[in-house]
Amino acid sequence: MLMALTNRQIAQIFLNIADILELQGESKFRFLSYRRAGEVLQEYPRPLADAAADNTLEDIPGVGEAIAAKIRQALETGEIPFYEKLKTQVPLGLVDIMNINGVGPKKAKLFWDQLGIITLPDLQKAAEASKLRDLAGMGVKSEQKILDGLATLARQGGRIPIGTARPIADAIVRRLQALEGVEDIVAAGSLRRGRNTIGDLDILVASESPLPIMDAFVKMPEVVRILGQGDTKSSVELDIGLQVDLRVIPHARWGAALQYFTGSKDHNIKMRELALKKGYTLNEYAFSPVDQAGNIIEDAPKVTFASEEEIYQFVGLPCIPPELRENDGEFEAARAHRLPTLITIDDIKADLHMHTTWSDGSLSVRQMAEAALQRGRKFIVITDHSQASVIANGLTPERLLEQQKEVRRVNDEMSGKIYVLHGVEMDIKADGDLDLPDEILAQLDFVIASLHFGLTQPREQVTQRLLTAIQNPHVDLIGHPTGRLIPDRDPADLDIERVFAAAKASGIALEINANPRRLDLDAPYVRRAIELGIPISINTDSHAADNMDLLSYGITQARRGWAEAKNVINTWDYQTFMAWVQKRGK
């Protein structure tokens, strides 16, 4: 029996193919095609088997005839002969070696050819034995840089969650902002686009005097290593293994710089192509007129802008919000004037998922209501855990009904300043049963059903559990549907299209859990759910007052999923919301 390859596994194969082809000196356009396909497939929301079945593989951007054929091979046989052949020509360990900062295809090949190095430990040993410094183009400094890079890789191992990165970025921004000569400052890059995880921080500063700012930057206390320091650009590594890049530019060129350093890379490539069609080359500073051959016309004036809006306007487009800049349909939508009016945090009126001291929260019902009121919420639902979550002190039916009295009392006490509703976050048990009987659920204002255990069950089993919950008429929302935790727990292996189909049929809402460790649903799924007309709900799952401030992460995720206010039930007023839950069979 063949084990089906996941989208991510197939994507990784294409990324590896790209690295191997690059190392072999293949045409850059060829290996870049494989890399782009790999990157796109990592994010593709549908199972590739489904796309193969309905013949839409080649509709995926970056996937043409050749790559579609290879995806089919992977799905049908579990391997791609072309990839198997490449692996006999180039050891796969070289792909890891190319991931070291400062080592690219040329160096990796050099180490392999000259010293037979094919794994990270091989490289470590050779560097420690001072064997790298005598190779052509190498020296003592390069050798040390590789040892540093190996240490970084071991310490950090990849991207960090946005919930960790954003506070660090905010702190750096606040510190640099206080310096003389800083006219403007922003954290750009994948942080500004709101990605779930951040590879490194890109800080952009507008100033006429970069040097003192660079100096203060590289001397920040948490800096353990200076990776580079130039006139306009510096890079450092922080104690937690995070790389931070600083760019300083004059304010008159802020627009192009901000656009450029926000990315994504693919989005920017597209922007430059659009500029070229208008007869300009675009870099991080300005549009420069080019001649027929594509050479910059030296004496022609360059076009600079202070705002991003003007950059987009110059290529004939409305400004594309940072969260959409992934070259994933946003240019087509912009050209057709069909960009979504993305939801903002000000659209949110309610938080429908929160815990109190009745289960594993740290505040009372009353205290949570006051904290929510303080943050401008118009209504909330108290949704403590149900009995199966023993560790979280989950509620038995008796305690749940006991709690309801308190919730009703608090609602009265708040006298309309904020409405406090009573619900539950009910477990979908590992055996597939729901944790509370229908006659209890029927007495609640709002019911969330969530998977907390058995997340590693086989696809059919875990999917069926969610379907059971979705088809129960008392359940209104599926909480954190895939159960993933960033960065350490993979999502459950759901047949997500079946989940969506069932949700669509039952009219249930799906959650974007705003906690930055969850951010579940992920943005591509949000976009797909919205396409299908499934209501989305953004909630903080708060266990304490300050958890409510994590809402912005959920909003960002919704925006990345192209969500408008109308797609999100938390934007409804109290009466509309109550009418919806009552119509659902209460």
Place this chain on the structure above:
DNA sequence: GCCGTTTTCGGCCCGACTGTTTTCAGTCG
């Protein structure tokens, strides 16, 4: 290998910094 408001063929984004070099290749974002 992908792709098309100039194209189904002939293009395919751009600059900063480093380390090793005497003018630049490699790497990165």
